[in-house]
Amino acid sequence: MxxxxxxxxxxxxxxxxxxxxxxxxEKGLSIWDTFTQKSHKIKDRSNARIATDFYHRFEExxxxxxxxxxxxxxxxxxxxxxxxxGVGVVNPKGIKFYDKVINYCxxxxxxxxxxxxxxxxxxxxxxxxxxxxxDVINWYSGYVTVLRDHFADRVKHWVLINEGxxxxxxGYFLGVxxxxxxxxxxxxxxxxxxxxxxxxxxxxxxxxxxxxxxxxISCTKIEPYRNTTADHKAAIRIxxxxxxxxxxxxxxLGYPDNDFPVLKRISKYYKxxxxxxxxxxxxxxxxxxYAREVVKAAWYIPYLGAIQVKPKKRNVKTSxxxxxxxxxxxxxxxxxxxxxxxxxxxxxxxxxxxLSKKEDDQIRIEYYQKIIEGMKTVLDKNINLKGILLxxxxxxxxxxxxxxxxxxxxSLDRKTMQRQMKKSAFWLKKYLSNIKL
Numbered sequence: 388m389x390x391x392x393x394x395x396x397x398x399x400x401x402x403x404x405x406x407x408x409x410x411x412x413e414k415g416l417s418i419w420d421t422f423t424q425k426s427h428k429i430k431d432r433s434n435a436r437i438a439t440d441f442y443h444r445f446e447e448x449x450x451x452x453x454x455x456x457x458x459x460x461x462x463x464x465x466x467x468x469x470x471x472x473g474v475g476v477v478n479p480k481g482i483k484f485y486d487k488v489i490n491y492c493x494x495x496x497x498x499x500x501x502x503x504x505x506x507x508x509x510x511x512x513x514x515x516x517x518x519x520x521x522d523v524i525n526w527y528s529g530y531v532t533v534l535r536d537h538f539a540d541r542v543k544h545w546v547l548i549n550e551g552x553x554x555x556x557x558g559y560f561l562g563v564x565x566x567x568x569x570x571x572x573x574x575x576x577x578x579x580x581x582x583x584x585x586x587x588x589x590x591x592x593x594x595x596x597x598x599x600x601x602x603x604i605s606c607t608k609i610e611p612y613r614n615t616t617a618d619h620k621a622a623i624r625i626x627x628x629x630x631x632x633x634x635x636x637x638x639x640l641g642y643p644d645n646d647f648p649v650l651k652r653i654s655k656y657y658k659x660x661x662x663x664x665x666x667x668x669x670x671x672x673x674x675x676x677y678a679r680e681v682v683k684a685a686w687y688i689p690y691l692g693a694i695q696v697k698p699k700k701r702n703v704k705t706s707x708x709x710x711x712x713x714x715x716x717x718x719x720x721x722x723x724x725x726x727x728x729x730x731x732x733x734x735x736x737x738x739x740x741x742l743s744k745k746e747d748d749q750i751r752i753e754y755y756q757k758i759i760e761g762m763k764t765v766l767d768k769n770i771n772l773k774g775i776l777l778x779x780x781x782x783x784x785x786x787x788x789x790x791x792x793x794x795x796x797x798s799l800d801r802k803t804m805q806r807q808m809k810k811s812a813f814w815l816k817k818y819l820s821n822i823k824l
Contacts, residue, residue, distance in 0.1 A: 433784065449492055466507060490541070551633040558577075579661070681695070714758050737776060
């Protein structure tokens with residue numbers, strides 16, 4: 388039986404949020420490069436053209452992760468760094484960069500994990516419709532094939548698509564993330580195509596023996612505001628959208644459209660064999676959870692029929708992002724997903740807490756202490772938890788929030804690019820050293 392000392396610890400990062408060098412070495416533009424050109428889309432009017440400058444400082448960051456005692460370094464690959472045009476000619480300079488990152492990880496003794504897609508679609512493909520265009524299945528398959536052929540000899544753990552619901556929900560339904568599209572038609576088509584693409588990506592990577600291939604699922608605890616039938620039904624709809632839509636089709640359960648009838652619109656985009664093609668027996672599931680949302684029925688909200696009751700209205704303290712930070716969600720979702728398949732390997736592949744620049748980092752330590760208590764309970768229940776990857780290493784560009792939220796256990800001076808370990812990093816280093824004794 389796994390104990391807390393047997394878990395693997397690591398960190399998760401993302402290409403667009405860290406690399407910078409947005410136009411260096413023949414990299415093409417991504418949808419986020421384009422989206423952030425309109426500065427009003429980002430809360431602090433910033434962009435990630437430099438970000439944390441991981442492109443030039445990856446050795447320093449990996450060394451910091453090793454010094455803390457982390458065993459896994461999960462990073463994503465920029466599709467437009469590999470294919471500047473999205474498809475076609477491979478950029479050898481892009482391949483060379485990720486070769487250097489992977490090789491350095493192996494040199495210093497930390498395991499590299501690759502996320503193939505963390506929201507930064509090449510702009511050239513978005514110009515053709517992006518995830519709303521069924522051709523994206525072939526575009527993604529070609530991209531994953533190149534990643535496999537170049538990196539699978541050294542990278543054994545692969546995360547296919549990071550948080551599909553956020554990618555299409557924020558980017559193709561609400562329009563608050565790149566590419567800034569809105570509407571139910573964009574949402575349902577991109578959802579179906581993304582899931583099909585992920586299923587194809589799994590098959591491509593599994594053509595190589597010895598690879599562990601999984602997905603990373605965004606999970607948000609949803610609760611009804613009032614003990615009424617209407618609010619309970621609203622909570623079920625939102626829970627279906629947030630926590631079931633991007634796993635149940637892969638489990639062979641089909642789309643959960645009985646509990647969220649709007650999803651029936653996806654059938655317009657079906658082709659023969661699609662539902663069967665969605666079935667994917669991932670080697671592991673990555674659970675990623677940050678917040679709790681409380682909802683109430685709202686007939687006037689299109690498609691959802693629900694609205695969030697803001698934490699402040701509930702007299703609940705929020706993070707700098709306005710979220711109700713909810714470490715209890717880790718235990719809840721690990722237990723919930725274990726019910727789908729008790730044998731499936733589970734990872735807590737992202738969790739973290741956003742603080743403002745002025746807040747005491749002790750708050751982050753207490754957050755992770757609660758996460759650890761939840762993991763201990765999960766392990767006591769013989770749930771197949773393998774490890775935890777923190778979000779994130781260095782304070783980075785946090786999408787539409789810019790640089791305001793600080794998720795890192797290491798701070799960044801954006802003028803000098805100097806890194807400095809926070810209280811939480813020193814605490815974690817001591818904790819990891821102690822549990823190995």
